[in-house]
Amino acid sequence: MALDERKLKILQAIITDYIATAEPVGSRTIAKKYDLGISSATIRNEMSDLEEMGFIIQPHASSGRIPSDLGYRLYVDKILRRQKLGDEDKRIVNSMINRNVNQIQYLMDETARLISKMTNYTAIFSEPVVKNTKINKIRFMSLNNADLMIIMAAEGNVIRNKIVSVNYMPDEDRLYEISTVITDIMHGQIIENIDQSVVDKLYSELNGYDEIVSLLVEFIDEISKSSGMGKLHFSGTNNMLAFPEFSDVEKAKSLFKTLEKTDSLTNLLSDNKGGDLQIYIGNETGIEEMKDCSIVTTTYEFGDNITGTIGILGPTRMDYSQVVSVLSSMVENIEGVLNNIDEKKKDDS
Amino acid sequence: MALDERKLKILQAIITDYIATAEPVGSRTIAKKYDLGISSATIRNEMSDLEEMGFIIQPHASSGRIPSDLGYRLYVDKILRRQKLGDEDKRIVNSMINRNVNQIQYLMDETARLISKMTNYTAIFSEPVVKNTKINKIRFMSLNNADLMIIMAAEGNVIRNKIVSVNYMPDEDRLYEISTVITDIMHGQIIENIDQSVVDKLYSELNGYDEIVSLLVEFIDEISKSSGMGKLHFSGTNNMLAFPEFSDVEKAKSLFKTLEKTDSLTNLLSDNKGGDLQIYIGNETGIEEMKDCSIVTTTYEFGDNITGTIGILGPTRMDYSQVVSVLSSMVENIEGVLNNIDEKKKDDS
């Protein structure tokens, strides 16, 4: 059985309608609402074929059809075309991004909020991963005579800090000198690749400050060991409650629980090895509780390193065309900003 | 009509049962389950009185009674006695707190998570408020030749930082000198009280660095102006979905929406002017969407300054005795830790 033009059009009509209504779509509805020039009976025949091919499903005999995961997949692969963002949206995105050029964390947070507002789905992003990036500077700041804050700045203004307790606290000037020495040694080093030779060098050049060096090494170690992906953040999870798919509180609760223990989700997101958008439909997510959900992910990067993943979570009947266009424009914009920072960094002495 | 011992006992039985079941409580249930030595008919008479006095409500004629806001209020004021935490809980709390002694933000976050886990309600806390506290140190860190990070450490290891763009970037040594001068001027100043004379002093002693000084002043200004209360954080909002009160998705959605726009909630929390626990029952919250919820709040403080509020949100029929005991023990523990930090600070030169 061939998947001709007409079948595709009918499938598209079913998906479009189902995205809007969340109700099974019948042949008559399509004949009336979508101007295909054929009667409901013909559509019925075609639908019967589409069902046999696995693109649509009848929830129960004698009800309309809903798209299957495979149907969405076909839609995404064959039919979906990227739309451009509207002017209004563009304006909002730009103003948001310009206000936050300096801090990636904020930028991502705001981006997620914006995405969830624009799409009414849930935005997910992983914190920028630091371990693949280069160290820029290390500084110390004594908070009192026992607590010392270690501050690390990495590529792209990514900041990490930790407060540690020390037995012996050097005075401020000495701390500054130490941090200068350390920065000299570590500047430009890729965090993950720091090995014993670097550590040895730190110890030998900073004789008498073994305590601080060992705390620093521990700090770097923690960052390096932190799982391949940063912590996940969500925005607009409440939006999920608006979908009839989750009008059953039990279902909503189980979804939220799944979102909370993030490991499986983290795996999913880290699956995207850079490059283009990735779309997981229904069971393709591999997560039982998300069989009625789809996730669209993409990565944002700068320099030579992938820094994080960003994605949109919605019901399987989500408006893929909107989601794809929003997501890709956002990433484009973010990367523009990040690369600007990157340029500036390269000028640095 | 007097509120005698027996009426109180009946009220307590109604509340206890309703907390457990979320179902209206009838006279026969009480006669059977609670050993009050009187018949259901007598209880009915007493319940009729209690209703007349406004402590309980009949959702519809001929159903059991449920406690009114006033009833819970009476319960909280007259009947409630603090319980002690169990040993297991104590162990968990202590190990959590010891792992996080250094960073208040983390400490609060973990505390909230713990509270929501222990109670199955929702924990709320406001970020420590900095503006009433004293500045400890100011440092700068150049990230590249255009971006400068300003770091402020305040009392109790509260850290704030901001990345700003500068036209002229002094070299590292000079930045260090500048920060030393600034710290000399500002150390010990209460953020909110910084006035023009201090600002003038900064400008005059740092001739030639007007740009950086003005950015610093702006930064301090932002912190000082930031509303009287820090950003709100939640933990365990999903727990609310488990309560039959919110088995209607619409209700859950409206509650979550309310939590998102935090202004009214912030007002409520900041109402607690230090001191003891405060309990808002149902409409006492003054928030329409929370008429079925109660909030128990308290403040944690150290030094001479109130630093933040922490609270528990649950349905009006929440287990007040548990909530109160958990909350007060947690705060006791937190304050123990914070005051330790404080001690250390005082030793600082």
Added chain:
DNA sequence: ATTAGCACTCGATTGAGGTGAGTGCTAACA
């Protein structure tokens, strides 16, 4: 190949009883 027509299916809605938990009232009792 397409369409109109028709019988059929089955989920959703509606309405009528029935059920049971609970009340209020009254009269009897200690």
Added chain:
DNA sequence: TGTTAGCACTCACCTCAATCGAGTGCTAAT
């Protein structure tokens, strides 16, 4: 005079059957 047993009554909720209607599959005509 406070307490209790008994009884009629109320009302949310459940169940079951009838009905409705959106939708299908099949067949025969175009």
